Amino acid sequence: MRCLALIPILLLSACYVDPYTHAPTPAPTDWYQAGWDDAMSGQPIRSNPVIAHLHNDENVDREEWLKGYADGQQRICDPNFLTVQGQNGKSFPASCETLPDVTDRRAVWEKASREGLQQSLMR
Known part of the structure; x- marks a missing residue:
């Protein structure tokens, strides 16, 4: 009977893999x-x-990161996108703050934000 009890233990111990x-x-x-x-x-x-700390990679390719950032910034700072964000109660993206026409974009977002708030209060 003791032999039968040892068989599952032996089988399970054979399957152990050191995760490191x-x-x-x-x-x-x-x-x-x-x-x-x-x-x-x-x-x-x-x-x-x-950036290096956040991605745990000290070899930052600043040029590629800036290209991706600029393309993402163009997308998120599009007035139509800002309108949707404002209507849904999202905050104005900090990534848009460096654009030359940030005042105009913020005005679009603020208008949409007010409209979204009014619509939510009417429900």
Whole structure:
């Protein structure tokens, strides 16, 4: 009977794998996508040390990150997109603050934000 009790223990112990011996190697950071994501999440432009820390990668490709950021910024700061964000109660993205026509874009967002608030109060 004791032999039968040991069989499951032996079978289970044979399946143990040390999680640190087979750690996957991380893929290289897609700096364009990282910049796009930062802009689309409304983040301001970040310094290289901050970017490196956030992505756990010291080899920041600043040029690629800025390209992605600029493309994401163009998308999120589009007046139509800002209108939808304002109507839905989202805050004005900090990633739009560096644009030359930020005053006009903020006015579009504020108008939509007021309209969205009025509509929500009427419900």
